[in-house]
Amino acid sequence: MAHIELDEKKINRLKSLARQVAEQVQEMIADYSTVSVERAVLRLYGVDGVDGDGTPLVNRLVELLQAKEMLSAGISRYFALAMLTSGRDAQTTALQLVNGDIEFAEQGRFPPEEISAKEQDLALSAVAALDATRQRKAEKQKRYPLGPQPWKYVIVATGNIYEDRTQARAVARSGADIIAVIRSTAQSLLDYIPYGATTEGFGGTFATQENFRIMRAALDEECAATGRYLRLVNYASGLCMAEIAVCAALEDLDMLLNDSMYGILFRDINIKRTFVDQHFSRLICGRAKIIINTGEDNYLTTSDAVENAHTVTASQLINEALGRFSLLTDDLLGLGHAFEIDPTMKNGFLYELAHAQLTRQLFPEAPLKYMPPTKYKSTDIFFSHCQDTMFNLASIATNQGIHLAGMLTEAIHTPLMHDRYQSISAINYVFDTARDLGSEIEFKKDGIVAGRARQVMAETEAFLEEVRVEGLMQAIAAGKFAGIKRREEGGKGLDGVFKKAPNYSNPILARLEKEGVING
Amino acid sequence: MAKEMIKPYGDTLNDGMVQLAFTLPVAGGPRAKKAAELYVAKLNFTDIAVSFSREIADGFTYFVVYAKALPELDYSTVQATEARVTKLDFYRINELIKTHINRPLVVVGASIGSDAHTVGIDAIMNMKGYNQDYGLERYPQIEAINMGAQVGCEELVARAVEVSADALLVSQTVTQKDVHLANFTELIELLEAEKIRDRFLLVAGGPRISNDLAVELGYDAGFGPGTVPSQVASYMVTTLLRRKGVTGFVD
Ligand code: B12
Numbered sequence: 001m002a003h004i005e006l007d008e009k010k011i012n013r014l015k016s017l018a019r020q021v022a023e024q025v026q027e028m029i030a031d032y033s034t035v036s037v038e039r040a041v042l043r044l045y046g047v048d049g050v051d052g053d054g055t056p057l058v059n060r061l062v063e064l065l066q067a068k069e070m071l072s073a074g075i076s077r078y079f080a081l082a083m084l085t086s087g088r089d090a091q092t093t094a095l096q097l098v099n100g101d102i103e104f105a106e107q108g109r110f111p112p113e114e115i116s117a118k119e120q121d122l123a124l125s126a127v128a129a130l131d132a133t134r135q136r137k138a139e140k141q142k143r144y145p146l147g148p149q150p151w152k153y154v155i156v157a158t159g160n161i162y163e164d165r166t167q168a169r170a171v172a173r174s175g176a177d178i179i180a181v182i183r184s185t186a187q188s189l190l191d192y193i194p195y196g197a198t199t200e201g202f203g204g205t206f207a208t209q210e211n212f213r214i215m216r217a218a219l220d221e222e223c224a225a226t227g228r229y230l231r232l233v234n235y236a237s238g239l240c241m242a243e244i245a246v247c248a249a250l251e252d253l254d255m256l257l258n259d260s261m262y263g264i265l266f267r268d269i270n271i272k273r274t275f276v277d278q279h280f281s282r283l284i285c286g287r288a289k290i291i292i293n294t295g296e297d298n299y300l301t302t303s304d305a306v307e308n309a310h311t312v313t314a315s316q317l318i319n320e321a322l323g324r325f326s327l328l329t330d331d332l333l334g335l336g337h338a339f340e341i342d343p344t345m346k347n348g349f350l351y352e353l354a355h356a357q358l359t360r361q362l363f364p365e366a367p368l369k370y371m372p373p374t375k376y377k378s379t380d381i382f383f384s385h386c387q388d389t390m391f392n393l394a395s396i397a398t399n400q401g402i403h404l405a406g407m408l409t410e411a412i413h414t415p416l417m418h419d420r421y422q423s424i425s426a427i428n429y430v431f432d433t434a435r436d437l438g439s440e441i442e443f444k445k446d447g448i449v450a451g452r453a454r455q456v457m458a459e460t461e462a463f464l465e466e467v468r469v470e471g472l473m474q475a476i477a478a479g480k481f482a483g484i485k486r487r488e489e490g491g492k493g494l495d496g497v498f499k500k501a502p503n504y505s506n507p508i509l510a511r512l513e514k515e516g517v518i519n520g
Numbered sequence: 521m522a523k524e525m526i527k528p529y530g531d532t533l534n535d536g537m538v539q540l541a542f543t544l545p546v547a548g549g550p551r552a553k554k555a556a557e558l559y560v561a562k563l564n565f566t567d568i569a570v571s572f573s574r575e576i577a578d579g580f581t582y583f584v585v586y587a588k589a590l591p592e593l594d595y596s597t598v599q600a601t602e603a604r605v606t607k608l609d610f611y612r613i614n615e616l617i618k619t620h621i622n623r624p625l626v627v628v629g630a631s632i633g634s635d636a637h638t639v640g641i642d643a644i645m646n647m648k649g650y651n652q653d654y655g656l657e658r659y660p661q662i663e664a665i666n667m668g669a670q671v672g673c674e675e676l677v678a679r680a681v682e683v684s685a686d687a688l689l690v691s692q693t694v695t696q697k698d699v700h701l702a703n704f705t706e707l708i709e710l711l712e713a714e715k716i717r718d719r720f721l722l723v724a725g726g727p728r729i730s731n732d733l734a735v736e737l738g739y740d741a742g743f744g745p746g747t748v749p750s751q752v753a754s755y756m757v758t759t760l761l762r763r764k765g766v767t768g769f770v771d
Contacts, residue, residue: 170576171577421582
């Protein structure tokens with residue numbers, strides 16, 4: 001393994017600072033829940049489908065409870081009581097509630113113990129569903145082994161799930177390990193999950209449970225055909241983080257973009273809303289063994305990659321610490337970073353190596369998500385292809401985990417079938433021809449690369465110290481991440497946040513938090 | 521005007537040399553290669569050489585082709601517009617506003633619709649600017665209000681009216697399925713419906729925007745890739761001054 005000499009004590013100091021920053025956020029999270037968390041509970045209890053207007057039943061139910069000003073106790077208990085009253089399954093009960101055949105009530109003819117028991121039953125089978133997806137995936141991965149890291153990650157984004165399926169199959173045959181279906185523009189701002197198979201989207205395809213299922217089924221066929229396990233990715237960041245995690249778990253997805261910081265900075269989602277959603281969402285991911293991906297790479301599209309490299313590192317450390325509070329293990333932390341230095345900079349590649357190697361050494365067990373050049377991509381596709389080749393080399397030399405395929409047409413359009421082919425062929429070539437380059441490299445002790453890595457560490461420490469003192473919310477408000485300012489009381493989705501009442505009940509959350517990490 | 525016939529150039533004038541790359545929805549093999557050749561012939565090329573072909577997915581074959589183009593074009597008939605810009609520098613722009621408009625120029629900018637891309641509009645408006653060229657916020661004589669991204673047309677118009685803006689700067693980056701055209705048009709229609717179109721100088725911008733396109737959509741000007749803030753500021757000042765009848769401001 002390539003190696004830069006770094007001071008262990010300094011690394012520990014960084015981790016401890018990040019933990020203190022995360023602690024402050026976690027304290028806030030404990031006091032609140034959101035409409036999206038409650039809808040996620042209902043989904044795990046077995047409620048699905050939409051009403052005549054296409055509104056998901058889970059949204060209708062949460063709104064009904066909200067109208068009665070009863071949501072602060074959580075929906076779990078009321079829904080359990082409704083099920084006892086209807087004597088039917090979750091879906092039928094939901095329909096009866098929506099149709100007004102029965103109502104959410106404080107107290108029915110059932111004693112509190114019986115309601116609690118019903119809640120516990122529901123939570124038990126919800127968690128069993130999360131266990132089942134984990135086991136199904138493990139089974140498949142035994143039969144179809146995973147390729148070596150860096151795993152080749154390719155996006156499809158036609159807007160039409162059936163067209164996406166064709167594109168995904170094509171790229172699976174070319175050697176991709178991971179297929180991501182990019183979401184339609186602005187889906188992250190929808191406060192509900194659309195329903196069913198969809199064929200129209202802008203810049204991407206809607207994330208729906210049915211679309212997840214269609215794509216997973218196609219990839220399962222490709223696993224059988226290629227003998228390799230193919231991972232499926234989608235995006236949870238946004239207003240429905242927790243619910244998308246549920247749909248992803250139920251349909252055996254392997255990875256989710258799952259990062260509040262991205263939502264706050266790049267989609268203007270309210271800070272409180274998304275941190276609360278993120279916690280539940282990540283607990284679900286942990287139990288279902290879904291690798292999360294974080295979006296630090298994006299910071300370098302709005303701020304300079306050299307000047308602000310330390311903000312990426314700091315955010316990764318904070319995300320790791322927050323991930324720990326949500327019980328994510330190292331193997332599930334797809335922390336993001338990127339190859340975004342201005343290509344005209346002298347020795348820019350050495351700086352890229354330093355950043356990539358530093359990230360590798362700070363998080364040795366994490367499947368790091370490495371993003372190709374995007375911001376300085378040329379519309380001259382031939383030059384753009386060269387830029388990607390240098391990125392491929394940096395990735396294999398520093399042994400990254402999840403390698404996002406750069407596209408020669410990045411600065412023009414979402415990828416065409418042959419763009420992906422070009423990209424994968426170049427990656428295959430570089431990864432094969434330089435497979436063990438990393439283990440041959442020792443960076444010169446006082447060379448440019450090692451010096452740069454230590455400089456970024458020092459800047460990260462100073463930065464984290466500032467963030468710790470003022471708090472993460474203040475730091476975000478001051479525009480310290482990505483040069484974008486967001487206020488605690490601003491952004492989308494704040495109206496869906498509520499303070500938990502003393503009798504708040506969410507037995508899935510409680511169980512996941514209590515039972516901890518489950519392997520096997 | 522004398523005709524000026526042109527053709528693509530490879531290594532000899534008028535050889536017509538062109539490189540093409542595309543995919544056909546057919547399985548690979550000699551028949552696929554032949555199909556690529558015949559298809560390119562239909563496009564009016566000769567001397568077609570399919571230099572590379574490969575089945576890149578079940579039933580899809582990718583080709584790289586070299587061929588010679590037949591048609592010629594009379595270059596003397598070609599016209600394209602660029603926003604009429606008399607390039608002025610930072611100091612001159614501020615001075616012109618101060619002496620001829622007598623109050624700061626009010627400019628409101630946004631990336632409209634669901635478009636979340638801000639880097640383009642920021643490059644023009646933010647203090648820091650772009651490519652060593654100061655952004656509009658840095659101009660003492662310009663009051664630059666950058667509303668950011670994901671801004672609805674109503675929101676933008678309301679703000680523009682509220683602050684009595686002189687100019688609106690509108691950015692669009694996502695162009696898939698022509699969503700940018702729809703958004704640009706929505707704004708124009710809204711302004712026309714409220715009968716306030718003529719109150720503002722309307723400037724469009726983005727990676728796929730040309731002045732021609734912007735003018736066709738009803739904007740006053742459009743700016744594409746590589747635009748620097750002083751270009752936009754020069755355009756705004758000179759246009760507004762011309763409209764006021766002030767001329768002779770170029771030294
Ligand atoms: C950075 C970036 C992002 C960032 C944006 C961060 C931010 N806050 O802006 C993030 C990661 C959030 C992002 C998200 C998405 N992106 Co994006 N993104 C890019 C990227 C890499 C660079 C764009 C950029 O910043 N360019 C630099 C600036 C300086 O250039 P510019 O915008 O052209 O601006 C200049 C001129 O055009 C002009 N100008 C621009 N606006 C204006 C306005 C006025 C008034 C004037 C006078 C001039 C002017 O002046 C500027 C300076 O010269 C491009 C790829 C690329 N390399 O182009 C993709 C790209 C634009 N994104 C794309 C897509 C599809 C998306 C998503 C929709 C993907 C998805 N499905 O989730 C999302 C959703 C966002 C949304 N709802 O809009 C596609 C668009 C495809 C298309 N043609 O429609 C691209 C081309 C990538 C690709 N190949 O797929 N993206």
